[in-house]
Amino acid sequence: MPAIYELSHYVVRRKILKILGASFHVYDDSENLVAFCSQKAFKLREDIRVFEDEAQTRPLLRIQARQVIDFSASYDIVDEVSGQKVGAARRKGLGSLVRDSWEILDENDALLDRLQEDSVAKALARRFLSNLIPQRFQLGRGVTLSQRFNPFVYRLEVTLAPNNDIDPRLVFGAAALIAAIEGRQD
């Protein structure tokens, strides 16, 4: 099993000042690179590929949007090691106007859990006062995704509680989506 799925804590770092496409790196607590993610530029339909290495030789996940227009878009998450779809994430378009809200689905689109910004007040402050206020997401009861303040580098910390029952591939897929989609709004 790839190392990232056995970690209980990792950090996603994304360079904000990248002109074409987007890419981000994922590090463990010892600052070792455990995953690398790239997004293709000029693609209307979101297509995110995650690899174990920066040379992009060992694919981990493929995340593909079902729709081109992504108001309430769904993203299928495929484990590239087994070739199987492990689930999907659906952005709640209307709900996300106030606070970012996602549904995590199984391979047949049945709801597994919700991923939400933790505070309506902070979400509103981010939208109307300053987007420098870091976001914090809660996925079920066992997973938190916390953005760290840094105006130049998007940094998202992912923490999995030992008793959480969500597939780590779905957690990582959700974190990649948050970094790619929500991070882009900064």
Added chain:
Amino acid sequence: MPPTTDCEHCLNRFEAELGLEGALVNCPDCGQATRAAGDGDWLWSGLKILALIAVVAVGILVSTQYGVVIGLGAALAGAALLWLISQAA
């Protein structure tokens, strides 16, 4: 009734669950993810049809003003641009 999907890996023919049109689904035979038949992206499809109508309308308008050849050229240029954009999807 959901449309029939052909698995892109093992060519098995199956029906994906309703509501998963256009989504990736696991083939019941080989277990690999494959795109389910059907179009779940109705908004994008609608936009493509509207854009096509717009190209035809522009072609007709230009041809009434500047002649059929230039109108046809404008319509072809518009169609080529639409095709390029659709490739990015």
